[in-house]
Amino acid sequence: MTVVAAALVRGDGCILLQQRAPGRAMAGLWEFPGGKVEPGERPEAALARELHEELGIGVGEGDLIAATFASADNAGRHMLLLLYVCRKWQGTPAALDATALSWVLPGEMHDLPMPPADIPLIPILDALLRTAFSAA
Numbered sequence: 513m514t515v516v517a518a519a520l521v522r523g524d525g526c527i528l529l530q531q532r533a534p535g536r537a538m539a540g541l542w543e544f545p546g547g548k549v550e551p552g553e554r555p556e557a558a559l560a561r562e563l564h565e566e567l568g569i570g571v572g573e574g575d576l577i578a579a580t581f582a583s584a585d586n587a588g589r590h591m592l593l594l595l596y597v598c599r600k601w602q603g604t605p606a607a608l609d610a611t612a613l614s615w616v617l618p619g620e621m622h623d624l625p626m627p628p629a630d631i632p633l634i635p636i637l638d639a640l641l642r643t644a645f646s647a648a
């Protein structure tokens with residue numbers, strides 16, 4: 513299973529997390545917006561589709577920058593989770609799929625319960641945003 517997800521980064525450095533809705537796997541946990549890549553779909557196209565479905569925003573595939581990944585078990589299946597950074601989108605994110613949205617600094621992510629596969633990605637994302645992906 514390939515899952516694509518985005519760290520939407522605001523000008524002030526905050527990142528958007530969304531809370532998974534009740535009744536779904538991992539309900540209540542805070543995740544990066546995204547979802548499963550469908551058969552035959554390119555990852556960037558899948559992520560642009562998911563961001564539109566889940567948040568109502570428009571994202572150009574060229575504005576999705578590959579950042580890091582997790583290779584982990586997900587309920588007995590292998591999951592490759594591809595994380596992208598995105599600083600540019602059209603529209604205002606709305607919780608069309610999630611229970612709630614929250615803008616948090618990387619250092620605040622540990623305060624929110626996240627899926628296990630995401631935990632190792634937090635310090636990597638933090639470091640990338642401070643260095644290679646610095647907006648400055």
Ligand SMILES: Nc1nc2c([nH]c(=O)n2[C@H]2C[C@H](O)[C@@H](COP(=O)(O)OP(=O)(O)OP(=O)(O)O)O2)c(=O)[nH]1
Nearest residue numbers: 515517537538543544545546547548586627629630
């Ligand atoms: N979107 C997202 N999913 C994550 C993250 N971390 C993580 O383990 N996952 C898992 C949760 C789910 O098992 C899987 C994503 O599947 P999903 O159910 O949200 O995908 P989908 O939107 O395509 O939904 P569906 O049509 O299968 O219901 O990846 C993350 O940061 N973001």
